[in-house]
Amino acid sequence: MLNTFWKYLEFEKRYSRHTLASYQNDINQFVRFLESQYQVHNLLKAEHRHIRAWIVALMQEQINPKSINRKIISLRTFYKFAISREGIKQNPTQKIKALKTSKELPQFVQEKEMDNLLSIIEFADDFEGSRDALIMELLYGTGIRLSELLGLKYSDFNMQAKTIRVLGKGNKERIIPFHNKILSRLNSYISHKNKTFSGNGNIALIVSNNGNEAYPMMINRITKKYLNQVTTISKTSPHILRHTFATHLLNKGADLNAVKDLLGHSSLAATQVYTHNSLDKLKKVFDQAHPKA
Known part of the structure; x- marks a missing residue:
């Protein structure tokens, strides 16, 4: 399933190598969390509570909220793909909300x-x-x-x-x-x-x-x-x-x-x-x- 998703991002969505690597890192990180914390070995079996627990764990590790939001987007993209291609009926990311982030002005050189x-x-x-x-x-x-x-x-x-x-x-x-x-x-x-x-x-x-x-x-x-x-x-x-x-x-x-x-x-x-x-x-x-x- 994941290999099909990677090909979808690379060849259909035409994502850059850098963006593709970010998606792979985010989703593989969630896979490891599922396996270690809940002994769930199939991404399609993940539930809303699993994702929410992962986000809490990331926050406890003091991961930047912007980085966490990017990981949420990676999961959302995967489950939308799974719904369209695999026919799963429920999207576990549906009720997951993005974290609030402070609006920093972009730095620039004078x-x-x-x-x-x-x-x-x-x-x-x-x-x-x-x-x-x-x-x-x-x-x-x-x-x-x-x-x-x-x-x-x-x-x-x-x-x-x-x-x-x-x-x-x-x-x-x-x-x-x-x-x-x-x-x-x-x-x-x-x-x-x-x-x-x-x-x-x-x-x-x-x-x-x-x-x-x-x-x-x-x-x-x-x-x-x-x-x-x-x-x-x-x-x-x-x-x-x-x-x-x-x-x-x-x-x-x-x-x-x-x-x-x-x-x-x-x-x-x-x-x-x-x-x-x-x-x-x-x-x-x-x-x-x-x-x-």
């Missing part, structure tokens, strides 16, 4: 700090340096997700139109414009890549030092390495550059719907979180400039 990173810091004039520079430019200059970066191919770039074709969540395609600095970084990287890995058949755009496909941990290390040189924010993941991209656009007066489309959000609500950061800046401008403030 504009001056990003200018320092991309203008002052010198990237080595070799394969590794040109690759790292391109990664930082792409993440900040287009706001793409980590999974989208890893899925890029050279053929996704339209050099004349200066656009990138990106395959996002749910296999949805979108077109994102890019600026001249990215074009320059891309040309430099491709030149170094071809010299370093002559005849390499890997079609992935971003590759590791040995020519294999890049992987999430590698990109995380690269963003941490360079962001730590210019900022003191606690989070230095690739996603921070996505937050930075959106916040800086809105600070410069970009239309919220346009930012939504650039980010590939399915609803405006997901994009509106960035308006809080922009609103803080507007309030400061108002306090400093308005004669009655």
Whole structure:
């Protein structure tokens, strides 16, 4: 049953490897809980009380509420699949409610700090340096997700139109414009890549030092390495550059719907979180400039 579900997520829902791994981890964790605590060895035999007990156990372990909610979503998706494919009549997740979570504003890198990173810091004039520079430019200059970066191919770039074709969540395609600095970084990287890995058949755009496909941990290390040189924010993941991209656009007066489309959000609500950061800046401008403030 689980193997069929994994294939459904991978081939029908077109989930990324990272998302698929998260679902597998969540559900396998619940399977182990069922077996150890209730000697239930079949997911289809799980009851509402079992799931509720698992959530309580996770809370006692002080697991982040957002992580617990993700695990709940994983189970809900599985049981909805089981109802449609296996014909089970009751969904044990039906009365399970998501935990309340505090609304944290997304962290982002200040504009001056990003200018320092991309203008002052010198990237080595070799394969590794040109690759790292391109990664930082792409993440900040287009706001793409980590999974989208890893899925890029050279053929996704339209050099004349200066656009990138990106395959996002749910296999949805979108077109994102890019600026001249990215074009320059891309040309430099491709030149170094071809010299370093002559005849390499890997079609992935971003590759590791040995020519294999890049992987999430590698990109995380690269963003941490360079962001730590210019900022003191606690989070230095690739996603921070996505937050930075959106916040800086809105600070410069970009239309919220346009930012939504650039980010590939399915609803405006997901994009509106960035308006809080922009609103803080507007309030400061108002306090400093308005004669009655």
